[in-house]
Amino acid sequence: MARPAGRYFASVITKIRDAKKKExxxxxxxxxxxxRQQLMVKIAATSQPQKTSWLEKLAPFKAYLGVVPxxxxxxxxxxxxxxxxxxxxxxxVVPVGPSSQQNASPKAVVQDQGSPSxxxxxxxxxxxxxxxxxxxxxxxxxxxxxxxxxxxQPSSLAMTVSDAPADTSVQKSGVPQDSSQxxxxxLQVQSSDxxxxxxxxxxxxxILQYFTYQPVTQPAPVSQYSETxxxxxxxxxxxxxxxxxxxxxxxxxxxxxxxxxxxxxxPSVTALKTPADVSKESSTALMNTxxxxxxxxxxxxxxxxxxxxxxxxxxxxxxxxxxxxxTSATYSLNEMAQLPPKQVDLDVYYNGSFSGDxxxxxxxxxxxxxxxxxxxxxxxxxxxxxxxxxxxxQYADGKTAVYDYKVDQxxxxxxxxx
Amino acid sequence: MLEQDQKLVxxxxxxxxxxxxxxxxxxxxxxxxxxxxxxxxxxxxxxxxQTFFDALSHIKSFExxxxxxxxxxxxxxxxxxLKWYREQSxxxxxGLDEIGELADLSVDQxxxxxxxxxxxxxxxxxxQLDHEEREIIRLKFFEEVSNIEIAxxxxxxxxxxxxxxxxxxxxVKQLLKS
Numbered sequence: 001m002a003r004p005a006g007r008y009f010a011s012v013i014t015k016i017r018d019a020k021k022k023e024x025x026x027x028x029x030x031x032x033x034x035x036r037q038q039l040m041v042k043i044a045a046t047s048q049p050q051k052t053s054w055l056e057k058l059a060p061f062k063a064y065l066g067v068v069p070x071x072x073x074x075x076x077x078x079x080x081x082x083x084x085x086x087x088x089x090x091x092x093v094v095p096v097g098p099s100s101q102q103n104a105s106p107k108a109v110v111q112d113q114g115s116p117s118x119x120x121x122x123x124x125x126x127x128x129x130x131x132x133x134x135x136x137x138x139x140x141x142x143x144x145x146x147x148x149x150x151x152x153q154p155s156s157l158a159m160t161v162s163d164a165p166a167d168t169s170v171q172k173s174g175v176p177q178d179s180s181q182x183x184x185x186x187l188q189v190q191s192s193d194x195x196x197x198x199x200x201x202x203x204x205x206x207i208l209q210y211f212t213y214q215p216v217t218q219p220a221p222v223s224q225y226s227e228t229x230x231x232x233x234x235x236x237x238x239x240x241x242x243x244x245x246x247x248x249x250x251x252x253x254x255x256x257x258x259x260x261x262x263x264x265x266x267p268s269v270t271a272l273k274t275p276a277d278v279s280k281e282s283s284t285a286l287m288n289t290x291x292x293x294x295x296x297x298x299x300x301x302x303x304x305x306x307x308x309x310x311x312x313x314x315x316x317x318x319x320x321x322x323x324x325x326x327t328s329a330t331y332s333l334n335e336m337a338q339l340p341p342k343q344v345d346l347d348v349y350y351n352g353s354f355s356g357d358x359x360x361x362x363x364x365x366x367x368x369x370x371x372x373x374x375x376x377x378x379x380x381x382x383x384x385x386x387x388x389x390x391x392x393x394q395y396a397d398g399k400t401a402v403y404d405y406k407v408d409q410x411x412x413x414x415x416x417x418x
Numbered sequence: 419m420l421e422q423d424q425k426l427v428x429x430x431x432x433x434x435x436x437x438x439x440x441x442x443x444x445x446x447x448x449x450x451x452x453x454x455x456x457x458x459x460x461x462x463x464x465x466x467x468q469t470f471f472d473a474l475s476h477i478k479s480f481e482x483x484x485x486x487x488x489x490x491x492x493x494x495x496x497x498x499x500l501k502w503y504r505e506q507s508x509x510x511x512x513g514l515d516e517i518g519e520l521a522d523l524s525v526d527q528x529x530x531x532x533x534x535x536x537x538x539x540x541x542x543x544x545x546q547l548d549h550e551e552r553e554i555i556r557l558k559f560f561e562e563v564s565n566i567e568i569a570x571x572x573x574x575x576x577x578x579x580x581x582x583x584x585x586x587x588x589x590v591k592q593l594l595k596s
Contacts, residue, residue, distance in 0.1 A: 009587045012594065016559045019540035021558075025450050031463050032445055038467070039441060039474055043434040 351382035423487040430477050455499045469495040489567040544592040551586040
């Protein structure tokens with residue numbers, strides 16, 4: 001193929017270029033200048049509004065206009081969520097440990113709410129603290145509150161004898177017990193002095209008595225409390241029923257003695273003690289419970305096993321190291337009912353199987369003294385494990401106070417940790 | 419050359435007032451191009467004006483591809499001429515090739531007497547070509563535009579333009595011989 005610029009087309013191209021040279025095209029300079037002016041006018045006309053047009057000024061921000069509805073939606077959603085009754089708050093202790101009753105241990109569970117006792121720290125291994133929990137506001141019913149408290153909580157406060165773990169094993173006489181075991185074994189001390197307070201709480205001891213609990217499979221009617229409470233012998237004669245909770249360790253028998261007589265029976269009289277008392281006395285004061293737990297393993301505790309005792313008991317080996325005798329008193333439900341109940345206009349939320357009497361005791365005797373003089377929003381009561389009841393005070397300023405009460409085999413509430 | 423064009427275009431894009439420099443540089447080329455297609459003076463003025471107004475309106479959207487700025491102006495002028503021919507043939511269903519014939523017919527009709535007298539043999543041969551061949555010959559040898567620019571103006575590939583240039587010259591040679 002010949003190139004257009006080659007010799008083959010040279011003659012043609014020459015003729016075309018000659019024709020171009022002979023072409024006469026006169027450019028109208030007047031039109032050229034006129035058109036130039038028109039263009040300048042148009043440029044001036046178009047550039048002037050551009051400087052004043054607010055739409056043009058907003059053009060660079062056009063991309064952000066789409067963000068406005070999304071941002072408004074987010075704000076509305078956040079406001080809506082913030083108005084929901086559920087809020088996250090920090091400094092919360094949630095128990096992580098045995099989730100079933102068989103694995104549940106009646107250990108004194110220590111929460112990091114400020115206990116100075118080092119011995120208590122030994123028992124905090126089953127606690128994980130994480131910053132966040134549900135806080136139940138006022139107005140929520142107890143069912144909702146129950147759902148919001150930890151899922152690992154046992155569904156019932158009831159405990160059978162078979163639930164007694166090895167931690168409460170009996171120490172033979174003369175054998176010292178380490179501090180962790182000491183704490184795990186509740187000290188039984190009786191006293192007629194009921195005016196002592198526990199720790200720095202404003203809760204008299206007598207109101208902390210006999211938090212009776214019932215087996216899961218055998219909920220006791222309310223009337224059962226009054227009947228057994230009125231008849232003190234009924235507790236002693238409980239062997240005729242399914243449960244025997246004999247006060248076999250009453251009297252002057254030392255706590256650390258391995259009295260064979262306790263075999264097959266459960267101590268029916270218990271005492272309250274503060275964590276400080278635990279640390280002081282638990283080094284020597286031991287309670288033999290292994291045999292009794294083993295013998296009664298197949299027998300659930302009977303509700304309202306109440307014995308009225310007022311003897312003063314001082315452990316033998318603690319007299320030297322603990323000059324202050326820890327006293328306590330045991331009251332029957334009837335006596336508790338005779339105590340001046342306090343009516344507090346406060347919401348108490350329960351998580352667990354708390355009977356009506358238990359709630360009455362909590363709401364009229366324990367909780368009012370706990371909240372006395374404090375600006376408390378509401379109170380949550382739940383079971384940390386099978387043997388621990390936690391009373392949580394939610395202050396109006398958002399702070400939380402948690403009181404752990406251990407429920408021993410006799411149904412007595414013991415303040416373990418504040 | 420290209421760098422100078424690019425600088426002028428950038429200035430015009432930043433400030434439309436600088437478009438005057440491009441106007442001054444390319445007005446004569448566009449005027450002649452349109453004049454060769456449309457001999458009517460008023461029509462030439464209208465089409466040239468429309469071409470530069472269009473260029474001014476779209477100068478900010480112009481993307482530099484390495485071609486001379488004149489290629490873009492030729493393309494605008496080419497489209498305006500075709501649009502004008504379509505408007506002239508309104509009511510008749512004609513294709514692009516027929517538009518070219520109409521354009522040549524219109525050119526012949528409005529061509530003044532003096533120009534007719536000076537019409538050379540080559541011009542007669544060019545008038546016998548079809549629309550696309552005439553456009554290629556005018557751009558290639560009258561406007562002295564490269565094949566790549568012609569391809570850009572006409573929306574064809576550069577290789578296709580090269581083949582068409584060859585075939586058109588061969589056809590012109592045969593017509594000149596005859």
